Amino acid sequence: MVTLSVIVAMCDVRDYCRTALKSLALNAREDFEFIVVDDGSVDGTSEILREMVPRIPGAVLIRNPYNLGISATRNIGLSAARGRFFTFLDGDDWYAPGYLAQLVGWMSESGVDFLRTGHVRVYGRKRKIVMAPLAPRALPLNPVDYIGPVDASTFMDYPQSWAGIYDRERLLEADALFFDESLRTAEDRPWFYKLHLRTRSFGVVDLHGIFYRRDVSTSLTKVPDERQLDFLPAFRLIFDELDRHPRGYELSFKAMRTLCALIVIHMDRAESYDELIRGLLPERSAQTLRDLPQDVLEGTLSGMDAARVNKLRALMSRHQGAAAR
Template sequence: MVTLSVIVAMCDVRDFCRTTLKSLALNAREDFEFIVVDDASVDGTSEILREMVPGIPGAVLIRNERNMGISATRNIGLAAARGRFFTFLDGDDWYAPGYLAQLVGWMSQSGVDFLRTGHVRVYGKKRKIVMPPLAPRALPLDPLDYMGPVDASTFIDYPSVWAGIYDRERLRQAGALFFEESLRTAEDRHWFYQLHLRMRSFGVVDLHGVFYRRDVSTSLTRIPDERQLDFLPAFRLVFGELAHHPRGYELSFKAMRTLCALIVIHLDRAQDYEEVTRALLWERSAQTLFDLPQDILEGTLAGMDSVRVNKLRALMSQQMSQHQGAAAR
């Protein structure tokens, strides 16, 4: 019987994947499997994987014939998984020795649907321990109770899928197992909304055995193109999910607050994007805000600081003026 499946998405991580793979070997156990999915790498990663993966106990290698993106790549790993539990690792990150045994131990004891952990943030040679958001530790909790409050950072704002472990069958039964493949970024935000809205229990432990690199130039968080804007359709999906939930209206204010904050963050760094991406950011952000429930938007803006509110209202006003001008012509 396979207790744990680890899904490792790899794409053009030649300079880091040896460390990642060595950490899998140091965590191997006879009831663990490592599903390494190569998303059509072109930088030499594939050759390293073909060399090293066969030497790791319990590891299998799957290669996508074309680049499919992080959501589809993780889904391929999930479809192949046989473990009672599963977790993720990105191709440029790594585990501390023995971490996965500890993770499975906590999950087995807890009996919850999913478990969240901390991690270690890596900046070059610097290390910083990141604790999970505030909540009672090592106790079963209701996921709905830890989505708010609106104006604080909570578990729904901690969308790091590799900082946790999940019960595969329970997620499958709830229809929350797979990622939305149209999302090339921000797929984790939509996925965690599904978990918090559909699952019955989760837990939190202060394990910090995942090492997460923040200084990788090829990271999706640093790309300058249109993929950066997928947080907008991700939140449209979130609001669709909330619309069918008994507590959806109440929880929509948290989602709107996060969406508004993210739009401002992207506006503030728009100079780093390609020109076409900047134009699309302004247009699509405003359209998304126009399309979502206006009472929730206005209630959210009433509770935000004036700097961000002014930026959002200016964005919406500018786009409305452009639409009106175009209609007049």
């Protein structure tokens, strides 16, 4: 019986994938499987994977014929998974030795649908422990109760799918297992809303055995092209999900607050994007805000600081005429 499936997405991570693969080997166990999915790498990653993956106990290699994106790549791994539990690893990150055994131990004892952890943020040689958001530790919790509050950092602001472990059968029963393949970035945000709205229980533990690189120039968080705008359709999916939930209206204020904050963040760093994206960002942002419930938007703006509210109102006013045409 396979207890744990680790889905490892790899795409053009030649300089980092050896560390990730070595960390899998240091965590190997007879009842663990490692599903490494090469998403059409073209930088030499594929050759390293063909060399190293067969040497790792329990590891299999799947290669996409061309780049399909992170959502489709994870879904391919999830479809191949046989484990009772599953988790993720990105190709430029790595595990501490023995971390996965600890993770499975906590999950087995908890009996919850999914478990969230902290992680270690890596900047070059610097390390910083990042705690999971505020919540009771090592206790079964109701997921829907931890979407809010609106004005605090919650699990909706901690959308790292690799910082956790999940019960595959329970997520499959809840129709919450797979990612939306239309999203090339921000895919974790609607996925976590599904988990918190559709599952019965989750837990939090202070494990910090996954190392997350923040200084990788090829990371999807740093791409300057149109993929940066996928947070907008991601939030449309979130609002669709909330519309179907009995507490959806109440919880939609948290989603709107996060969306507004993200729009301002993207606007503030727009100079680092391609010229096309600099033009599309304000137009699509304004359209998204107009298309969502206006009472929720107004209620959200009334609770935000003046600087961000002024930017958002100026954005909507500036692009209102374009929408009317």
